[in-house]
Amino acid sequence: MKSLKHLADKPWERKGIIGGLKPEGVFDTAAEKVALGFFLVVATVLFSLFTISYFIRMELPDWRPLAEPAQLWLNTGLLVLSSALFQLARNKVKRGEARNVLTLYLAGGIVAFLFIAGQLLVWGGLQEAGVYLTPNPAASFYYLLTGVHALHLLGGLWVWSKTSIRLLSGSEPKDVRLSIELCTLYWHFLLVVWLALFAILSNT
Amino acid sequence: MAYVPLADQEVELHHPHSWVTKYVWSQDHKVIAIQYGGTAIAVGLVALVLSLFMRMQLGFPETFDLIDPNSYYQSVTMHGMIMVIYLLTALFLGGFGNYLIPLMCGARDMVFPFMNMLSYWVYLVSVIILLASFFVSGGPTGAGWTLYPPQTSMAGTPGHDMGIVLMLVSLAVFIVAFTMGGLNYVVTVLQYRCRGLTMMRLPLAVWGIFVATVLGLFAFPALLVAAIMMLFDTLIGTSFFMPAVIESGTALNYDGGSPILFQHLFWFFGHPEVYIVALPAFGLVSDVLSTHARKNIFGYRMMVWAIIVIGLLSFIVWAHHMYVSGMHPYFGFFFATTTLIIAVPTALKVYNWVLTLWEGDIRMNAPMYFAIGFIFTFIHGGLTGLFLGNVVIDLPLSDTYFVVAHFHMVMGVSPILVLFAALYHWFPKMSGRMYHEGMAKLHFWCTFLGTYAIYLPMHYLGIHGVPRRYYALGTTEFMAPATQDANTAITIAALFVGASQLLYFINMFWSLRYGEKSGPNPWGANSLEWQTPDTPPIHGNWGDTLPTVYRWAYDYSVPGAHEDFIPQNTPESEEPTVDEEHFDPDHDVSKADL
Numbered sequence: 001m002k003s004l005k006h007l008a009d010k011p012w013e014r015k016g017i018i019g020g021l022k023p024e025g026v027f028d029t030a031a032e033k034v035a036l037g038f039f040l041v042v043a044t045v046l047f048s049l050f051t052i053s054y055f056i057r058m059e060l061p062d063w064r065p066l067a068e069p070a071q072l073w074l075n076t077g078l079l080v081l082s083s084a085l086f087q088l089a090r091n092k093v094k095r096g097e098a099r100n101v102l103t104l105y106l107a108g109g110i111v112a113f114l115f116i117a118g119q120l121l122v123w124g125g126l127q128e129a130g131v132y133l134t135p136n137p138a139a140s141f142y143y144l145l146t147g148v149h150a151l152h153l154l155g156g157l158w159v160w161s162k163t164s165i166r167l168l169s170g171s172e173p174k175d176v177r178l179s180i181e182l183c184t185l186y187w188h189f190l191l192v193v194w195l196a197l198f199a200i201l202s203n204t
Numbered sequence: 205m206a207y208v209p210l211a212d213q214e215v216e217l218h219h220p221h222s223w224v225t226k227y228v229w230s231q232d233h234k235v236i237a238i239q240y241g242g243t244a245i246a247v248g249l250v251a252l253v254l255s256l257f258m259r260m261q262l263g264f265p266e267t268f269d270l271i272d273p274n275s276y277y278q279s280v281t282m283h284g285m286i287m288v289i290y291l292l293t294a295l296f297l298g299g300f301g302n303y304l305i306p307l308m309c310g311a312r313d314m315v316f317p318f319m320n321m322l323s324y325w326v327y328l329v330s331v332i333i334l335l336a337s338f339f340v341s342g343g344p345t346g347a348g349w350t351l352y353p354p355q356t357s358m359a360g361t362p363g364h365d366m367g368i369v370l371m372l373v374s375l376a377v378f379i380v381a382f383t384m385g386g387l388n389y390v391v392t393v394l395q396y397r398c399r400g401l402t403m404m405r406l407p408l409a410v411w412g413i414f415v416a417t418v419l420g421l422f423a424f425p426a427l428l429v430a431a432i433m434m435l436f437d438t439l440i441g442t443s444f445f446m447p448a449v450i451e452s453g454t455a456l457n458y459d460g461g462s463p464i465l466f467q468h469l470f471w472f473f474g475h476p477e478v479y480i481v482a483l484p485a486f487g488l489v490s491d492v493l494s495t496h497a498r499k500n501i502f503g504y505r506m507m508v509w510a511i512i513v514i515g516l517l518s519f520i521v522w523a524h525h526m527y528v529s530g531m532h533p534y535f536g537f538f539f540a541t542t543t544l545i546i547a548v549p550t551a552l553k554v555y556n557w558v559l560t561l562w563e564g565d566i567r568m569n570a571p572m573y574f575a576i577g578f579i580f581t582f583i584h585g586g587l588t589g590l591f592l593g594n595v596v597i598d599l600p601l602s603d604t605y606f607v608v609a610h611f612h613m614v615m616g617v618s619p620i621l622v623l624f625a626a627l628y629h630w631f632p633k634m635s636g637r638m639y640h641e642g643m644a645k646l647h648f649w650c651t652f653l654g655t656y657a658i659y660l661p662m663h664y665l666g667i668h669g670v671p672r673r674y675y676a677l678g679t680t681e682f683m684a685p686a687t688q689d690a691n692t693a694i695t696i697a698a699l700f701v702g703a704s705q706l707l708y709f710i711n712m713f714w715s716l717r718y719g720e721k722s723g724p725n726p727w728g729a730n731s732l733e734w735q736t737p738d739t740p741p742i743h744g745n746w747g748d749t750l751p752t753v754y755r756w757a758y759d760y761s762v763p764g765a766h767e768d769f770i771p772q773n774t775p776e777s778e779e780p781t782v783d784e785e786h787f788d789p790d791h792d793v794s795k796a797d798l
Contacts, residue, residue, distance in 0.1 A: 007512075009404040011504060011756035015776050017400040023310075023750075025395030026403065031315045035391045038421060042383060046425040049472070053429065053465055057444065062460030133440050135459060140442040144433070 036182050040189050043152060047193050050148065051200060054141050058204060066138045068202050069125055075118035076198055082111040083184075083191045090184040093173045101173040105180060108187070109160040116150050138204075145197050149190065156186050219743060231317035232743050233302045236324050238634070240298030243324075247331050248291035254279040256702050263695020265676045265688075273675040274362040277346030280673065281363075282334075284349030285371070288477060289378060290331055292619055296484035297382070297420065298327060300626060301389045301413045303634070307733035308410050310398025310751045310773075312744050314388045323385035330378035337363065337370035345371045348673065350470055353445040353463045357438055359452070368438055372431040379424045379431075389417045398732075400753035404508065405772070407731045407757040408501060411508050412487020415515040416480045423476035423519070430469035437461065464529055471522035478615050479518040483511055485622035486553055489575050491757070492625045493557055495729045496572040497564030498768050500758035502556045510549035517546040527595050528602045536595040543593035547586070554583060565761060565768065569727075570644035574625035577652045578618050585614025588663065603673070606666025609659045617655045624651070624708065631712070632726045636739045637719030643711045650704035657697035661690045728769045731757040735771050 027034050057063065085108035092101050123143065126132075131139045163179040173180070220226035227235060258279050260268050271279060302320070306313050314320045337344035346362035347355055355361050356368050363371075393414045397406070406414075433444040437458070445466040446458035486507075494501040501507060523531065523539040557579055566572065588610040592598045601607060624647070631639050666672075669682055677683060677691070725734040737747040751773040759770040 006403050007508065008505075009402065011402070011404045012500065012758070015755050017752060017754060018402050018405075019400060021399070023397060023399045023401075025397075027394065031391050031395045034395055035316070035387045038387055038390055039383075042421050042425060045422050046429060049426050049429045049469065053433065053444070053469065056465050056468075057462060060460045060462060062443070133436070134442050135457075137443055137460065140436065140444065144436065148432075 030178055032178060032182060033185075036185060040186070043189070043193075047148075047197070050145055051196075054145070054200065054204075057137055057141065060137070062135075063138055064136050065204060066131065066136070066142055066201070068142075069122055071118065071122050071125070072198060072202075075115055075122065076194065078111055078115040078118055079191050079194055082108050082115060083187045085111060086180075086184040086187045090180050093177045093180050096174065098173045101180070102167050105160075105167065105183075106164055108183075109157060109164060112153055112157060112160075112187070116153060119146055119150055122146075142201060145201070149194055149197060152193075153190055156183060156190065159183060159186075229321065231313070231321045233306050233314050233317070233320060234634075234741060236320055237299050237302035239324050240302060240327065241295055241300075243328055243331060244291050244295040244299060247286055247335070248295075250335070251283045251286035251291060252702055252705070254283040254286075256699060258283070259695040259698040261675065262677075263692045263698075274346060275343070276675040277348070277673075278344045278362050278367070281346050281349055281351075281371075282338075282344050286334070287616065288349065288481070289375070290334065292481045292615075292623075293382070293420070293477070294327060295623060296481060296488075296619070297389065297413060297417055298324065298385055300409075300484060300488065300630075301417065302385070303630070304409055304733060305389055305392050305413060306396075307736065307741065307745060308407050308731055308757075309393060309396060310401055310732050310746070310753065311392060311396040312746060312750070315391045315396055316388050319384045320388050323381050323388065326377060326381035326384065330374045330381060333370055333374040333377060337367045337374075340366040340370065342367055350467075350474070351434070352470075353434065353437065353461070353466050354447060354449050354458070356434070357446060358449070369435065372435045372438070375431045376428055376435075379428045382420055382424055386417045386421045389413065390421065398750050398753060401732075401772075404505070405753060405756045407487075408490035408504070408507055408511075409484075409487040409731075411511050412483045412485070412490075415511050416483040419476045419483070419515050419518060420480045423473045423480065426469050426473035430466055430473070433469075434466065464526075467526050467529060468523070471525045472519075474525060475522040476515075476518045479514055481615055481619050483515065485578070485619040486511060488626045489578050489622045490557065490560075491729075491731065492571045492575045492622075492629050493560050494758055494760065495629070495727050496567045496569055496575070497561050498567065498728075498760045499560055499564040500756075500760055502559035502562075503552075504756065504758065506552055507556055510553050513549045514546060517542060517549075521546060524593055524598070527598045533595075540593055540595050544590065547590060547593075550586060554579065554586070567727075569628075570639070570641055570648060571625040571629035573645060573648040573652075574621045574628065577648060578621040578625065581613050581621060581652075581655070582618040585610060585612075585618055589614060600669075601666060603671055604666035605662040605670045605672055608672050609662035609666060612662075613659050617659065621652070624648070627708075627712075629727070630733075631715070632722030632739075633724075633733055633736075634740055635716055635719070636722055637715050638722045638726065639715040639719060640711050643707055647704060647707040647711065650707065651701060654697050654701035654704060658694050658701065661694055665690055725771075728767065730755075730759055730769050730771050732772055735773050 025031070025034070027037075085104050089101050089104035089108060092099070092104065123146075126139070126142070131142075133140050133143050159179065160183055163176050163183065166176055166179075167173065220230060220232070226232075230236060230239075257271050258276060261271055261276055302314070305311075334344075342363050342365050344363045345351070345356065345367035347364075347368060351368070351371070357364055393406070393410060397403075433442075436442040437444055437446045441457050443458045443461035445463055446456075446461040447463060448459045449456045490501050490507060521539055521542045523535065524543045527536055527539075561576070588606070592601060592607065592610055628639055628644055631637075665687060668684070668687070670677065670687055677687060722739065724736065724739040727734070732751055732753070733741070735751060736745055752775075753772045754775050755770065755772055757772050759765075759772075761768045762770055
């Protein structure tokens with residue numbers, strides 16, 4: 001890696017300009033993308049720690065495994081669809097096409113809302129079945145993990161709504177290309193997180 | 205995609221149009237830095253007063269009626285939490301990070317100025333929530349700054365209802381603020397350095413702040429996870445951490461939670477937190493020492509690597525805070541080993557600071573006093589860390605005054621001395637005026653000698669077995685009667701140190717108005733912040749053209765040069781040629797090949 005090699009530089013030996021005519025960042029990409037990259041690592045740490053806590057808590061005797069409702073498969077499908085729609089919008093805008101970008105992008109966000117609604121329905125179903133936040137720690141973790149995941153998705157939807165408003169009020173897709181790319185990346189990340197959470201929740 | 209950094213963008217900066225946008229809702233990193241710094245110091249003063257309340261109680265039990273046992277524990281808790289998070293973390297990263305990163309990187313501002321502004325205001329909200337806990341029924345939490353369950357939520361602990369809730373909410377809000385600021389600092393350092401400024405030409409201050417911010421970004425989630433789960437336990441009655449407990453004969457509605465899990469999460473954040481505070485201090489003090497010793501920093505590359513290695517190691521030592529929690533001996537062995545390994549890069553840094561001073565043309569200015577004072581206190585606090593890092597020595601010393609003395613020396617006094625070194629060092633740049641040198645030196649001696657008078661005896665009390673966290677020691681068989689005398693002396697020293705901090709504030713306010721004009725570069729420093737066209741730097745920092753960097757930040761006392769410093773933005777062509785007649789290669793201090 002270029003930046004790692006730089007760590008061996010002896011700055012006291014070399015004088016003069018290093019690099020080209022322009023300032024150079026460590027990463028050859030937009031600052032927003034670097035920031036999102038860091039944020040995704042932060043979020044990964046967050047979800048990893050929740051997961052580790054889950055496994056540690058699971059070992060204790062009062063843990064009673066939860067039977068996850070089948071509707072979660074449908075919800076997972078919705079999130080996959082949402083991610084795919086974002087990817088299609090991103091592919092188009094990357095190729096410089098403007099047609100259908102707005103539709104795909106809006107649809108991606110709306111399907112994500114449907115996913116959250118689906119998650120809420122599962123919550124309602126669990127409550128009807130008498131599975132509350134307390135006393136079973138497995139249920140506590142179920143509500144906590146799905147809730148934190150949904151909150152991250154809502155944060156993404158806030159950015160999505162801002163970009164959507166710009167697109168609806170006449171901005172060209174190429175003007176919001178970066179936002180679309182970042183949203184897509186974030187959606188894929190949340191999809192991977194959900195798949196991991198779903199796998200853990202269903203198998204324990 | 206072609207990438208255009210902010211440094212070179214033609215885009216208009218967010219120029220302020222009114223007093224409110226200039227000084228209140230400002231997006232200028234320098235104003236935000238001062239807002240962060242001012243708030244942190246203000247809340248830090250609250251914590252200082254709390255510590256004096258505790259000392260009055262310990263030094264003169266049954267003499268003053270200032271605090272009762274409950275408010276003693278509340279003072280302990282709030283003092284610790286405020287000092288570590290709301291003062292030190294916020295002042296080093298929010299204050300100095302904000303002020304110095306764009307200036308030292310030759311940028312006009314942070315990458316995301318709006319998010320930067322938001323970071324400060326969210327931080328302020330977290331401080332307000334924290335302070336609000338003083339005014340709710342039951343008062344603030346008295347669970348100790350580590351907030352260990354189940355005691356946090358038990359009826360015997362003060363603030364077990366509203367106090368703990370406000371504390372946890374405040375921490376969560378702080379973490380949101382820190383993440384917004386932290387992403388800014390990291391991306392600005394990585395992407396927005398000016399032309400010619402490679403990562404390895406950055407001043408060590410930026411390296412320290414940068415790595416500390418990365419640590420913060422990856423460590424604070426652990427505290428967030430712990431805070432969220434504890435909030436659930438407290439408010440909703442889940443049992444993430446709360447085990448089955450019987451309180452005054454009644455079984456509580458908790459079952460099976462793991463208090464040890466909380467400890468792991470807390471210290472997975474808590475130990476890197478030590479370095480979130482220490483690494484910026486390491487960086488800032490390196491620059492102060494080098495500038496005032498008129499000598500390049502010794503072993504620049506080693507210093508950078510040491511910062512990175514310490515940062516990495518700080519994530520695998522956390523359980524040395526938990527030796528007494530009953531862990532597997534091999535587990536303790538692992539953490540003792542990693543803890544001792546971290547002493548290697550840390551000691552390397554200390555040697556390099558001392559070697560930077562060696563044969564330097566030392567100017568004994570007030571910042572230099574504080575910087576050299578830091579080397580003393582840090583060696584002292586670091587060495588006692590080696591004691592406590594070993595399981596067998598830690599077990600008897602755990603929960604005694606020895607631990608209190610250790611962590612106050614290493615992460616209380618040491619970073620505070622660096623903070624003062626930095627505040628005096630950069631004051632001329634921030635205000636355009638010089639501080640009063642004599643008053644600053646008096647401030648140093650009062651603080652330096654005073655803190656030794658506080659913490660040196662505490663080591664002996666600790667070895668003697670005097671337990672920490674006690675409201676009143678009373679009389680026991682194992683504590684000598686002199687224990688109380690020592691405690692009284694410590695309290696007098698603490699009151700003296702507390703009062704002597706007024707010197708700093710008087711100096712700053714007096715100098716802001718009456719101080720001598722400093723000019724742009726009173727210390728003859730090389731790094732970019734001293735080369736701005738205006739002092740204090742105005743919005744946008746650099747006037748029409750951004751600086752270009754031709755060298756590292758430590759070209760001091762270069763043989764043959766007309767002056768004893770060559771700023772980073774001096775091109776080679778303007779560099780004075782070596783006067784061969786007077787050049788002795790054996791004494792070429794600028795070419796230390798490390």
